[in-house]
Amino acid sequence: MSFHEPHELHKRRLGRNVGLGVVLAAFVALIFGLTIVKVTETDFSKAPVQVSE
Amino acid sequence: MSDIGYTSQPTAQAASHAVEPEASFGDFFALLKPRVMTLVVFTALVGMLAAPVPIHPFVGFCAILFIALGGGASGALNMWWDADIDAVMRRTKGRPIPKGKVTPDEALGIGVALSGLSVIMLSLATNWLAGGMLAFTIFFYIIVYTMWLKRSTPQNIVIGGAAGAFPPVIGWLAATGSFAIEPWLMFLLTFMWTPPHFWALALFMRNDYDDAKVPMLTVTHGRRATRVHILVYTVLLAVLAIGTGFTAVGGPVYLAVALVLNGLFLAGAIRIWRRDETMSEADDFRVERRFFRLSLIYLAAHFAAILVEALLKPYGLGGWG
Incomplete structure (x- = not known):
């Protein structure tokens, strides 16, 4: 049993996995950023439309 | 078990893998028509910045990203439907599906998934009118232009051109929420x-x-x-x-x-x-x-x-x- 140079296909597969990982991490960061902006921008001191009205 | 970097039978596996047309990340990215996306991004950005209502920079960035993603999703769906045409034309022969790098089913899956994601995310980040307009743009490009007009009338590009013209409207809607x-x-x-x-x-x-x-x-x-x-x-x-x-x-x-x-x-x-x-x-x-x-x-x-x-x-x- 020995280690060999990765086949070209394995390199491509690794690139795809890393690429997908980066995309997913960026998506998480995006959602986090959006949440922060939405929470800080919204004025929670005013109540939404009163249901009773 | 991952097979990256290690194999006990290198010769046989390598020989069998050598004929597999497995896509790289770049092939999937190419499905999104990045060059067309630049036009979408730029015109949507102008529509957004020309609006009289300021938008938070990060929300604006997200909106442009999701509009671009919606445009990319349209590109993937277009390549799925037009794979037969792309294989014949010199200009499009090198696209991932005719080259055998990506299967039509993969393109369909990516196109549908990104369409849904982009519309929902744009709606949540900005407003439902902008999201709805993005959904209509994808519908217009795929159903009206790609599936119907392109193969049936010489006016294909005249009417179908509307699909590529919607991004500034979406950008404006994202900022203002009104027409x-x-x-x-x-x-x-x-x-x-x-x-x-x-x-x-x-x-x-x-x-x-x-x-x-x-x-x-x-x-x-x-x-x-x-x-x-x-x-x-x-x-x-x-x-x-x-x-x-x-x-x-x-x-x-x-x-x-x-x-x-x-x-x-x-x-x-x-x-x-x-x-x-x-x-x-x-x-x-x-x-x-x-x-x-x-x-x-x-x-x-x-x-x-x-x-x-x-x-x-x-x-x-x-x-x-």
Whole structure:
């Protein structure tokens, strides 16, 4: 049993996995950023439309 | 178990894998038509920044990203449906599906998933009107243009051009949450620009559309009629583009850009109209190719001028005061 140079296909597969990982991490960061902006921008001191009205 | 970097039977596995057309990350990215995406991003950005309502920079960034993603999803769905056409045409032969790198089912899956994701995320990040408009744009590009018009009428590119013209409207909606006349002027600019742009391409791509049996104007009405159509649409475009200079999105900078570029564009269209096939064959469609390249600069410069006018307004300089 020995280690060999990765086949070209394995390199491509690794690139795809890393690429997908980066995309997913960026998506998480995006959602986090959006949440922060939405929470800080919204004025929670005013109540939404009163249901009773 | 991951098979990255290690194998106990390298020769046999390598031989079997060598024939597998497995896609790289770049192949999947190519499905999203990144070059078309740049146009979508830029025009949507102009639509957003020209709006009178400021948008939080991060929300604006997210909105542009999701609009681009929606455009990319349309590209993937277009490649899925048009794989047979793409395999015949020289211009599109190298796309991931005809090359066997990505299967049509994968393209369909990515297209549908990204369409849903982009619409929902744009709606959540901005408002449902912008999300709805993005959904309508994807529907228009895929169902109306790709599946219906493209293979059935020589007016395919005229009506279908609307799909590529919607991004500034979506950008405006993302910022304001309501419709106005200004983004529709930007829509009209791209809408009227699309036919001469693609007909010039059809002229110098010669038999590509014939071979693919796509009823482009060059195929159904002949190349002479296409040259006439380019001139007529360029005249109409010039009237619209210069007229826009006197509206709310225009101003002195825009008007100067529009006058120069429409003069050049009209001159190019007249040159195309005056030529015949023998002349074009002789210099390998030099004039038609130049017109096509100019059309790219034309649209980018008009939108850049609208952006300049919008950015100058807070300083009391943009527009007509």
